[in-house]
Structures are given as C-alpha cells and as structure tokens.
Amino acid sequence: MEAVTIFSRTVLIYFVIYLAIRMMGKREIGKLSVFDLVISIMITELAVIVVENPERPLWEGIGPMLLLALLQIVIAFVTLKSRRLRLLFEGKASPIISNGKLDRDEMKRQRYSLDDLMLQLREKNVMNVADVEFAVLEPTGRLALMKKEEYDSGNTSGERAGKAPPDFRFVGLPVPLIMDGKVQKEGLEKIGQTRFWLKRELESRGVKDAKDVFLCTVDHRGRWFIDKK
Secondary structure (H helix, E strand, O other): OHHHHHHHHHHHHHHHHHHHHHHHOOHHHHOOOHHHHHHHHHHHHHHHHHHHOOOOOOHHHHHHHHHHHHHHHHHHHHHHHOHHHHHHHHOOOEEEEEOOEEOHHHHHHOOOOHHHHHHHHHHOOOOOHHHEEEEEEOOOOOEEEEEHHHHHHOOOOOOEEOOOOOOOOOOOOOEEEEEOOEEOHHHHHHHOOOHHHHHHHHHHOOOOOHHHEEEEEEOOOOEEEEEEO
16 A cells, blocks of 8 residues: 555656646756756655655645745746846856966866866867867856867857957957846956947947847957847
C-alpha cells in the first residue's frame, strides 16, 4: 500500500513541478541564473520531502512549490520594469577578453580560472585564446565570444549605420546607450560622450525623447540599433 502511495505521489508531484516550470516561463529552460537555480533547488527539495514521507500531507509540499513559482513570476515581472533590480537578482556580464587581451582582474573577481576559460573555449571549437577578440562571461555562466576573423569582417548588426565620431574611445562589442527608456551612464562614459550628444544623435534619427526608446546601442563602426517602445 505504501508503494502505491509513493508511486501516486511521484506522478502527482511530477505534474505539479511541470506546471510550476511552465508558469515560470521559457526563460527557465533557456537559461539558469543564480536566482533561478535557487528556486529550482528549493522546488526539488520540497518534492523529495513529500515523496519520501507518505505520512506527510501533500499540501505541505505542493503549497510551498506553487508559492515559489509565484514568487519567481512576481520578481521576473518586477525586474522587467527595473534594470537596477534586474542586475541585483541576475547580475551583469563580465568582460573576460577585451581587444584580444585577458582581463585578469575581472577573472579574479569572478573566481574564473584559466581552466574554466579554456574549457568553454573548446566547447565553442576555439582552441587558441589568440583567436578571440572579445569574450564576455554572462550571468548564467555562459561564455559569449567574438573571434578575430568575425570582428575583422565587420559582422555586426544595426538598424542604422553612420560615421563614428573620431573621439570614440572604444573598440568592440556594441555599447548599450539606452535600456528600458533610461540613458545608460556607463555606456556614455565608455564611448566618451555626453547626454547632449546622445540627444542630438537621437533627434537626427527621428527620436525626440530617450524615454520612447526600449533599446539603443552603438558599436565602434558607428552602427546604431534603435528599438522604440
């Protein structure tokens, strides 16, 4: 009889977890941030407790699991509205290789070893660090990179292209200037420009206010990408 109870609970908990994951959205399948990992581990532990202890009421496991799923949905919705909270919960990308050079300080801060780097490079069929122009460690732990031949060939995307100002002080990956309608101070500092310059550039492209822009980026070739709200 106990075996039947454990079997039925296992099947029920399976569908509850499946429902919870579907409720949390496809982002849970495509990536796993630190916050997502914590939620997943807690849901798993709750499921084990309920399955291994048939005498415990089902609601003691199912209730907290659904509560965690709801918590994740609420926080995901809130972080969509606030980049500051999004960075707090999910973190931000860390440049590991810039202009073909390793950023040792950033690797030390992230406790990211050379073995970790070489492993992820091999997974992307890159056998030599010298072949990499840029590499960024995403908050999920995934390494995104651009090879030197890709960089040299100018395979960068943009909605509008123009001539980059001669005083641009950056080379490489596109720099976000506006996100969620908010001007990114770090991005402007990286390219050595001001809000006045950004406003003038936006107006020349038919955008009157930065608040009307969902995402705006520019790369070292002067290629712009502007997505309005």
